[in-house]
Amino acid sequence: MPRSPLPTAPLTGRPVRAAVVGAGAIGRGSHLPALARLAEEGETEVVAAVDVDQDAVEALCAEAGIPHAYTDLDRMLAEQRPDLVTVCTPPTLHRAQTVAALRAGAWVWCEKPPVPSLADFDAIEAAEGTDGGPYAAIVFQHRFGSGAAHVGRLLAEGALGRPLVAHCQTTWYRDAAYYAVPWRGRWHTEGGGPAMGHGIHQTDLLLDLLGPWSEVRAMAARLVHDVETEDVSTALVRFESGALATVVNSVLSPDEVSRIRIDCERATVELTHLYGHANGDWRVTPAPDVPAGQVAAWRDFGPDVPSSHLAQLRELVASMRAGQRPRSSGTDGRTSLELITALYKSAFTDTTVRAGEIGPGDPYYTALHGGAPGWAPVTAEEVPA
Template identity: 85%
Template sequence: MSTSEPRSGTSPAPSTPLAGRRIRAALVGIGAIGRGSHLPALAELAEEGETEVVAAVDIDATAVGEFCAANGIPHAYTDLDRMLREQRPDLVSICTPPTLHRDQTVAALRAGAWVWCEKPPVPTLADFDAVQAEEGTDGGPYASIVFQHRFGSGSKHVRRLLAERAMGRPLVAHCQTTWYRDAAYYAVPWRGRWATEGGGPAMGHGIHQMDLLLDLLGPWSEVRAMAGRMVHDVETEDVSTALVRFANGAMATVVNSVLSPDEVSRIRIDCERATVELTHLYGHSNANWRITPAPDVPGDEADAWRDFGADVPSSHLEQLRELVASMRAGRRPRSSGADGRTSLELVAALYKSAFTDTTVRAGEIGPGDPFYTAMHGDAPGWAPVHSTAPVAAEEVSA
């Protein structure tokens, strides 16, 4: 897929007015995440009259042609720039591997399209800042990251309780993404490599739960971490642990693993008057949340905390609903800009702390810091020792 070269400081084309019509969407990358999560969400909103998928892009001409024919998508492309010129979509949904995200996002923004990009958004903080420099300044277009665990009735309810301090101050938290990936998973050429995946489980797996933790507790202030390669023959880590202090004083432990046969995703927050816990794997509903009040909390108050309302599971669909509403209102969506950057900055800080044996504070990693331009920071024992030439395009197709 062809993409435009990034140019810092340029202004994207103005957004097309969206009032009174469907949002024209294009899908870039037709692999598992594109066809399994993005397309169904777009199709659901199409049924509701909100969107229409006008094009799909992939490097495999035969595959994208068959995909479009099977899903009623009128235009198939192998060239992103050509699709952007000819179709002028309002929204571009990017479902390719991380190494492609920066250039594809920039190309879409310059064409006047909003972007909905799979996590991790880009491999480095420098890439993120380059993308943000291409966003509109008043009304879009903006680039939003897929952090679907923030969305849904459960996280919304708990976010409100924490913001209002209904359960008292948050004190201690635990964030766990302990999953299992075998050798076959890492046989895919772009996985486990800094240049193409950007990092290991902290970047590609645990970032979802860490993002939700930050969304619930607010800004982090410092991190102290360890990382290791314990099983897999990869450039990146396959396990990490971290201690994180938040600006509000709360302290958390974070564990990210792809070595754990008993897989679980978990967030637990102990507040002064209650413990709130989320236990799930790849998505959550109201039933996955549990609130345990302290012994002296009145029953009616605890019952109110446990009333999550109508069940709206976390999903790509719920995030897309909010993104479409933001597009129509011309406002920056959640999980974009500074709101999206904070999770990527935490990952970078985790790596810097682990690889340099230091405590890293929020805002510390910027231009001139080696961890700003590479998550491995050229640290001995972690920087790639083999050729870092990009893998062939056919090896990174999503």
């Protein structure tokens, strides 16, 4: 039986005590700056950092003024008892590190991709608290900020009419040097290719805007890179609302772009950016008969709050103080992983996959390659002499 999370001290009137796990680029470049900004506002305090590389974690602590450096996560959790643990390590480590933090009573903010399989995600959710936390949220910062919030409200209220057709595009470029990092391009360590490791941000935002999906039909290919995973995929997605969408993920595209376009009955909404968006990256094009005053209201996004780790962290800390499940956790955080898992199953089995179909007993529940011939990792025994 899983252990219940340890009780945590009330957060009223004091900063959230945070610990960063992983001294690499994402921790240094995104998590720590967001934590530092909230520390200036009295909301957070970074008390420790953890990495298996002692030199790296000590250097990080010296640079960032973090008082305690550790190479052992369990020891840090026992000695520092942080309120929040931010996980900035490769995906294969996310499940064990997240579960350890939850059982120690800490909330978790885990980088994407969340974990390499739905089975791993469900194990994390089982380790969460049942009443007021702790909970584990996934870093899906593209759905946070003023632009996504404004468009989300317009769609939820029906102001733009029914969503009808959508396009979700993450077409980036990664060379051989990118895949020279040992854990990239491998199912066990990265979880998947661009559908999982790159396009998941735009996929998550699309799902956040359009709601539940019902079925997917997909194709995937390995056209350039010598990796286990795909380097390009395409998918057709039907939503419960009836809307249809195309989803394209690639690391073969020199002209890099991230794009979402949603054609509704009364307007088209389009977001074009690369790694993050502000109000100016959104465009609203009305149907010819929409009054000018209505168009002006649609185009009024309010104060500009760019999508960012900071925007999501600010909301996460507010959820912690309120003892409420944060967005991008639990069922809400699982949705994009389920769609991507279904995308792979559809591509590798040449079938249509429906929402809720993949569960215990399905090979795709425990590995995104599903053991498919030509896609599953080749063991040493299978390599010809």
